[in-house]
Amino acid sequence: MTKLAHSMIRVLNEATSVDFYKSAFGLVVADRLDFDGFTLIYMTAPEGGFELELTVNKDRTTPYDLGDGYGHLAVVVEDLEAAHAQVEAAGGAPRDIVDFRPAGDRVARFFFAADPDGYQIEVIEKGGRFT
Amino acid sequence: MTKLAHSMIRVLNEATSVDFYKSAFGLVVADRLDFDGFTLIYMTAPEGGFELELTVNKDRTTPYDLGDGYGHLAVVVEDLEAAHAQVEAAGGAPRDIVDFRPAGDRVARFFFAADPDGYQIEVIEKGGRFT
Numbered sequence: 731m732t733k734l735a736h737s738m739i740r741v742l743n744e745a746t747s748v749d750f751y752k753s754a755f756g757l758v759v760a761d762r763l764d765f766d767g768f769t770l771i772y773m774t775a776p777e778g779g780f781e782l783e784l785t786v787n788k789d790r791t792t793p794y795d796l797g798d799g800y801g802h803l804a805v806v807v808e809d810l811e812a813a814h815a816q817v818e819a820a821g822g823a824p825r826d827i828v829d830f831r832p833a834g835d836r837v838a839r840f841f842f843a844a845d846p847d848g849y850q851i852e853v854i855e856k857g858g859r860f861t
Numbered sequence: 862m863t864k865l866a867h868s869m870i871r872v873l874n875e876a877t878s879v880d881f882y883k884s885a886f887g888l889v890v891a892d893r894l895d896f897d898g899f900t901l902i903y904m905t906a907p908e909g910g911f912e913l914e915l916t917v918n919k920d921r922t923t924p925y926d927l928g929d930g931y932g933h934l935a936v937v938v939e940d941l942e943a944a945h946a947q948v949e950a951a952g953g954a955p956r957d958i959v960d961f962r963p964a965g966d967r968v969a970r971f972f973f974a975a976d977p978d979g980y981q982i983e984v985i986e987k988g989g990r991f992t
Contacts, residue, residue, distance in 0.1 A: 731887075731906075731938065731939055732886045732887050732888070732906055732936045732937070732938055732944075733906060733910075733936060733937045733938075734905070734906060734910065734911045734912075734913065734934065734935075734936055735935040735936055735937045735985065735991060736934075736935045737868040737932075737933075737934055737935070738931075738932030738933050738934075738935065738983070739930060739931055739932055740929070740930050740931075740932055755863045756862075756863050757863070761990055763968065765963055766963075772990075774865070775862075775863055775864055775865060779864075779865060779910070779911070780865045780910070780911035781865075782865065783932070783935070785932060794928065794929055794930030795926075795928035795929050795930060796928050796930045796931070797925065797926040797927050797928025797929075797930070797931070798871070798925055798926050798928075799870060799871050799925030799926060799927045799928070799931070799978065799980070800869075800870055800871075800927070800928070800930070800931035800980075801868075801869030801870055801871055801914070801916060802868075802869050803865065803867075803868055803869075804865075804866040804867045804868070804869065804914070805863045805864060805865055805866055806863070806864045806866045807862065807863055807864075808862055813863075832896055832897075837894065847930065849930070849931075852869070854866065859892055859903075860866060
């Protein structure tokens with residue numbers, strides 16, 4: 731029995747990232763583990779479940795190389811327009827809302843934003859297969 | 862209300878990756894959306910919940926640059942030794958099991974493995990904060 735537990739990204743500044751995920755998406759810090767060279771911060775929705783793990787390597791000063799392999803973390807929200815405004819207020823520079831209907835029927839309605847380190851976040855309106 | 866929905870990684874070969882996540886971790890394909898230039902495959906634990914989204918860009922032939930920012934997807938399992946053997950049989954080249962006790966008490970017991978594109982997977986034994 732396997733449970734998907736968390737996704738880990740390395741970030742430069744703990745306070746900046748924690749503030750962003752709180753204000754943009756309402757995530758909360760479920761746990762914070764501090765070690766000699768690094769700190770792990772586990773964030774999740776208030777009701778719990780899958781976690782976003784932020785790793786802060788204390789001696790890292792240069793931006794991380796995000797490559798082109800990892801894509802994004804996706805969140806589902808009830809009110810996409812409200813989420814767009816909330817992400818914008820949090821400094822997430824949300825892109826335009828896309829109504830994705832490649833063959834007529836809606837697959838998803840969403841927008842992308844970026845966290846303080848540049849990681850992409852997909853914000854999807856609840857509906858269809860995204861519940 | 863925000864729900865963490867999925868994490869997306871880009872992979873080169875759909876069958877290779879789907880087979881790996883099935884045989885190494887028992888994930889199942891919850892959905893497969895095929896478009897002109899790309900295919901999206903949503904995989905999850907059999908009981909559902911958070912999904913791993915695999916994106917296959919059909920014209921991509923060179924390996925993705927994984928950078929050093931994105932870390933890993935973590936899964937929690939009941940039996941770490943059995944999971945280690947299962948991942949090894951699936952070709953995930955699991956590293957040694959680590960009993961992580963930086964200050965005496967166990968924080969986690971885990972091992973790392975790699976998927977066919979080189980993405981790291983952390984396999985954690987159920988216990989402590991990892992439930």
